[in-house]
Amino acid sequence: EAQVTQNPRYLITVTGKKLTVTCSQNMNHEYMSWYRQDPGLGLRQIYYSMNVEVTDKGDVPEGYKVSRKEKRNFPLILESPSPNQTSLYFCASSSSGDRVPYEQYFGPGTRLTVT
Amino acid sequence: EDQVTQSPEALRLQEGESSSLNCSYTVSGLRGLFWYRQDPGKGPEFLFTLYSAGEEKEKERLKATLTKKESFLHITAPKPEDSATYLCAVRDLYNFNKFYFGSGTKLNVKP
Numbered sequence: 138e139a140q141v142t143q144n145p146r147y148l149i150t151v152t153g154k155k156l157t158v159t160c161s162q163n164m165n166h167e168y169m170s171w172y173r174q175d176p177g178l179g180l181r182q183i184y185y186s187m188n189v190e191v192t193d194k195g196d197v198p199e200g201y202k203v204s205r206k207e208k209r210n211f212p213l214i215l216e217s218p219s220p221n222q223t224s225l226y227f228c229a230s231s232s233s234g235d236r237v238p239y240e241q242y243f244g245p246g247t248r249l250t251v252t
Numbered sequence: 253e254d255q256v257t258q259s260p261e262a263l264r265l266q267e268g269e270s271s272s273l274n275c276s277y278t279v280s281g282l283r284g285l286f287w288y289r290q291d292p293g294k295g296p297e298f299l300f301t302l303y304s305a306g307e308e309k310e311k312e313r314l315k316a317t318l319t320k321k322e323s324f325l326h327i328t329a330p331k332p333e334d335s336a337t338y339l340c341a342v343r344d345l346y347n348f349n350k351f352y353f354g355s356g357t358k359l360n361v362k363p
Contacts, residue, residue, distance in 0.1 A: 193349065237348050
C-alpha cells in the first residue's frame with residue numbers, strides 16, 4: 138500500500154530534550170515536506186526537500202532541523218524543543234516533473250506536546 | 253506576502269442542501285491550486301489540482317473551479333459523509349517548491 142508513515146504518533150516531552158520525528162514514504166517520491174498545523178493558522182510549511190541531500194526552509198523553520206540522506210526518509214529534528222512548538226505535525230511527499238512537485242500525500246500526523 | 257484565505261470558517265448544511273466553499277489567494281503568480289479533505293485525526297487527502305482560470309474538476313458530489321483570484325469548491329446534494337474540513341493550497345509560480353495553505357472550512361452535513 139502506498140503510504141507516508143510517521144513515528145511517533147503522539148509525543149509528550151519537556152523543554153530542551155532533543156527529539157526526532159521520523160517520516161518515511163514508499164512511493165519513490167522526490168519531494169518531501171514537513172508542516173505544522175495550529176488552530177486558526179492552517180498548515181504552515183517548515184522545511185522541504187526536492188531530493189536526497191537537497192533541503193530548504195519553508196515559512197516557519199526556526200527551531201527545526203531536517204536531513205535527507207535517503208530518498209524515502211525525511212526526519213524532523215527538534216534539538217531544543219520549546220512549548221511554542223506544541224503542535225500537530227504532518228509529513229508529506231509528492232512526485233515531481235521538471236523539479237516541480239505535484240499534489241502531496243500526507244502522513245497521519247504526530248501530535249507533539251512540549252511542557 | 254503570499255496569502256490564502258478560506259471562507260466561511262465553518263458551514264453547517266442539511267443533507268441535500270448544495271453550497272460552495274471559497275478560497276481566495278494573493279500570490280505573485282499561480283502555479284497550481286490544490287484542494288484537500290481532512291477528517292478529524294487524519295492527514296489531508298488530495299482532491300483536485302487546478303492550474304488555469306476557467307478550469308474545472310469534478311469528483312462525485314464535488315466540483316472545483318478556478319478564476320484569476322479565487323477558487324470555489326461546489327458541493328451538490330451533500331451527504332453526512334461529506335462532513336470534513338476542506339483545505340485549499342497554492343503553489344507560487346516563482347517559488348514552486350513552497351506551498352501555502354488556507355486555514356480551512358469545516359463542513360458539517362446533518363442528516
